[in-house]
Amino acid sequence: MPLQPLLHDLVPTLAAPTSALSGADGQIRASGVQGVFHADCRVLSLAVLRLDGREPEPIGHAAAGPGATRFVSLARWLGNPGPDPTVRIDRVRRVRAGAVDEEITIVSTADVPVTTTVTIDTASDLAPIEMVKSGNIGRGDDDFGRGPAFEQGVGDVGQRGDGVGGVEVRIEGDLDRRVTIPPRGRVTLRWALTVRDPAAVMLAGPRGDFARPAVRAADHRLTRLLDQSLDDLAALRLTTAIDDGDTFLGAGVPWYLTLFGRDSLWAARMMLPLGTDLALGTLRALARRQGTKLDPETGEAPGKIMHELRRDDVSVEGRLPAVYYGTIDATLLWISLLHDAWRWGHDPAEIAELLPALEAALGWLADHADPDGDGFLEYLDPTGRGLANQGWKDSHDAVRFHDGRIADAPIALAEVQGYAYRAAQDGAALLDAFGRPGGSLWRAYADALAARFRGAFWVDGGRYPALALDRDKQPVDALTSNIGHLLGTGILNADEEARVAAALGSAEMSGGYGLRTMSAGDGGFAPLSYHCGSIWAHDTAIVAAGLARAGFPAEAGRLIDGLLGAGEAFGFRLPELYGGDSRTEISRPMPYPASCHPQAWSAAAAVLVLQAWLGLDPDVPAGVVRVRPLPDAPTVTGLRIAGHPVDFANGTLTGLPPGFSIQEAVESDRQAGTLEDFADAEQDAGHEGDPVE
Template sequence: MADHHLQPLLHDLVSTVLAPTTALSGTDGQIRAAGVQGLFHADARVLSRAGLEIDGREPEPIGHAVPAPGVSRFVGLARWLGDPGPDPTVRIDRVRVVTPGAMDEEITIASTAAEPVTCTVSITLSCDFAPIEVVKSGGAADPLPPAVSGGELTWQTGGIRVTVAGPGFEADGAGLRRVVTVAPRQRVTLRWGVSVEDPKAAVTAPPGPPEWSRPEIEADDARLVRLIRQSLDDLESLRLTETAAPGDTFLGAGVPWFLTLFGRDSIWAARMLLPLGTELAAGTLRVLARRQGVKVDPGSGEAPGKIMHELRRGEFTVEGNGLRLPAAYYGTIDATPLWISLLHDAWRWGMPQDEVGALLPVLEAALGWLDEYGDADGDGFLEYIDTSSRGLANQGWKDSGDAMRFHDGRQAEPPIALVEVQGYAYEAAVAGAALLEAYGRPGAERWRDYAGRMAERFRERFWVDAGYPALALDRDKRPVDALTSNIGHLLGTGILTPAEELRIAETLRDPAMSGAFGLRTMSTADAAFSPLSYHCGSVWTHDTAIVISGLARSRHGEVPAALAADLAEGVLSAAEAFGYRLPELHAGDDRALMGRPIAYPASCRPQAWSAAAAVALLQAAVGLYPDVPGGRAVVRPLPGAPLGALAVRGLRVAGAPVDVAVDGSGAVRVTGLPSGVSLAQQPGD
């Protein structure tokens, strides 16, 4: 069998991150020269090794924790030192603090031995400046020799400068070294750190605190409280802004592969966080608006009005699969309609009128892209194809090369018209019409007509004989008939009738789709299903959360409510199993197999839309839906309070703190709505 590079595994590594800087280590705190371990800054590995040794031996690990954003603590033992006997008497505490462009460590050696303990502490260091895409493809780079001056080590290449120093340590080409003596029942604390200068990075850290509120939550289900707490910590650690145009914050998609601006991911995360304020949404909208497409460029996928996919330091090249993406890449079919819907939803939640108004020209250009460039063949559906042969073959959220499958396992050929993207386009057209009308701009009727015609075409072409919408239409306009989670994204978009929403809920409720810890990306009855397939059988946290949100918004009958409750239970169980830091995805095995979810070994963690999914779950549970421009708010929690009694203090509507409480019977109380917004009964309630 020919040798080939494998993507490094991630699931058992500890991430210490405060974007754009991330340390990835073993659970013992050691950063080894293997796989994806290292200290990364803005798409470059600036330390490939940082190993702690005591007298040439690694401490024996006994525990670790991630107590705060950018902080990890590792505890080990040096049992060869100190008193003889079964009880260890020399303990090593290693506290790692990552801040943007720096990592500092505090190493405390504590002794309860009867005699003084003398030992040599060494930090073995290396730097290879490997680009993240090289690491991701299983490649490596040769370590570079440092320049040693006094007690410092320095590496430098391509404008990046890395400096390591530690007070009291001696430095040489291998790292730092120091001899210490610890008196009986005393401790000695040593410190060392690394700083990074990187003026060419595409992204940097924003100033100030997080842009969202941190609500106080009381819940019968303590898992929800713990999940929200950890998720908000993780989201805080993923905040970014552009180096060239700082001032607007967005969320980097995930650690380590995607810690940069990603149109789809950053938009979904900001949309899920709207109950905590509109500031993050506003920053995300403006960052993407500044890079909205203005010309047709097949190499980058750019087109007039199009919202970009991802931003990198330079060309992103993955060896072995021909992928070569320019630094600003536009190969996405869904970011543009999602941008429109984010603007609309932020407006409803109370984004300042003048900030919304300033983005209306961008909105009009984005709407124009839907009808002209997003529908290249004029059949009325949004479709994609990579004409460059160097970009992403699939350009929806399921963007792996093998994601588009028929029921019998065959791969669909592009151009591909994805099912959920037609729902996004319908929702965006209706949303765009509402904004244009509210601001007295022309075009509202055009986009309402567009949406109506889209719904008619969709109903005619996408539904298959089995009674659910197809995953997509292929190049020959044949329905790609696999049963997938994509159809759940249609819920709540408005493109479906109530009867059709109920039919989709009934379909997704089948254990073949919902029998794992969340919603499977593909049914177990499809030929391409595999529980460890990236997009054909695994469970994605954000995907499940989007479907829960859609079920909560549509909720026609008992089936959608029951499915939402069941999926929420799966998410909370998965959260508990993963220490409440939800991964990008996990395996789609049945819940009964091991009683807990199995890790997908290369899953990003933390990841923005997985962490933001916790807020989406909270939003579905309390059911607050404001319309600030309309002067009303609807409250409609999941019926029967499936998560138990729940009280949330500190949601944000138009900047005002709002409290919502749901008791065990499902009765709800709302206080603090801003002036001019009154609570309205939901039609039919």
């Protein structure tokens, strides 16, 4: 059985929609998921550098700025004899949309001339991303293999086998050169790849779209994490030919470098402290593709926001439709992002232009989100060819009972009910503010949903809400991170938020480097399960922000400290997910071997952590900004509220437009202490592997 190729240890270089994935030595080998990808097509499957027919010995690599990576290696068989290497190779790879350039500098500190033949073997298979992900490439049952080689310094390739059609690839430069490096001198060689892909759906997004604040923090992990995250987020910007320059974030490298409803919405929502233009670009791009009809094959329904967008010129068995709507939460998240962009001060005229799409989205919530009429939102893939699970935990085995049994669909997820409550309230606020009818009806809907939720979801004697309701309306009683998404939605009262905070703050949930997706005391728990025990950066940040806003700084601080520790372990580029092992048993988080990086919502999690630390909650239409910082809050220059640059220092926000008032929350008894205290409290919490009493 073919296995999805591992990619946690590959080095990405990115300028969406183009990305290069190589080994840590800089070599791109004809195996796994290595290669240069452009718009869901692998346009280069081999790029191996040799000197005199031998591969140089790698010693390290480092980022060389946005869209660039430097790989350093040695040729110890050249130059002076002795223990110190005298011939070093610096290979700098730069990626632009539709192009890759490499500059190879051979530096000699030898006292004699060094002569060598430099070659770069290249090949292209034009494999669609779905085939690469399946693990079938190179197994003998496909027509890809190495693909055509490029020779004599210049090469072109068109369609090959079952590859993506219409793609033209050209490579030129120093692919075979004999050079002499003078004593203590250097020689620089260059080669470049360019791609022409007329059928590509994804195009490079325009520059801009969010600010880049300056941050000073006592914990330097935060500043380094933000720096790398903002570089990655800039590189993930995309648009399409029909989106008139509107920019959104591609979900992640390599599998998800396209428009995703849920992922792109969450990432844009996390980025609101840096400006609202990215949010509006994302909202408009998704509104242009909003559902208009019922289609079981694609999951489309009137008013529904799509799940993902792919190119339509690829035919791969088992592939989802090019425009796929199999998501239960993207429509709700779209409504709340529109509301939040308005609250952060986006131009009301541009918000008003999206009110018809808002009303259509609310129509989906009223008419199509609850097919069995039980008062809860649920999903079921009727075709058997779409996603079996359609919340953010969309793997087939993500919804499990405490004893490990997999729940049967239809599934009503806990967090989705919270999203629906929040979307109804947010939609009502927008309808009222812009003089549209229906606000009171949606507030009544939210109140009724909260009452139903209170009666159906709480388990374990009322200690925490269930993960979901299954086909038989039975609570799926595993303790999971899903319930953390309820914080801040309004569906919980203060007492219920306290119970959720206590459950999530337990060692079984918060004992790793962040928040586990499932409690270590549940039967389905495994530290390297995709959704049943691993840790996701965006999930942890969302819950930490909810805890901070609800007044639980210790629990929030513990999760933030875990994220910063993970960021440091992964070179300050938070991957899609990583292992949920205990911090008391292992000194650094273990990689999830098929984890994408960079990932939009993992990178944007750093911005949400910053917002949660500062406790910023603006309501620009009301002229109010609420501030509730956590201990040791950083100093930040260049945030954006209502389009104005604002600064935060010593608990004070400055730079707001005239007429705004600042409301500072009263510090609660729970808020004493520092981030280090929260981390120490975690160490004292005990061994989380013990069963939950």
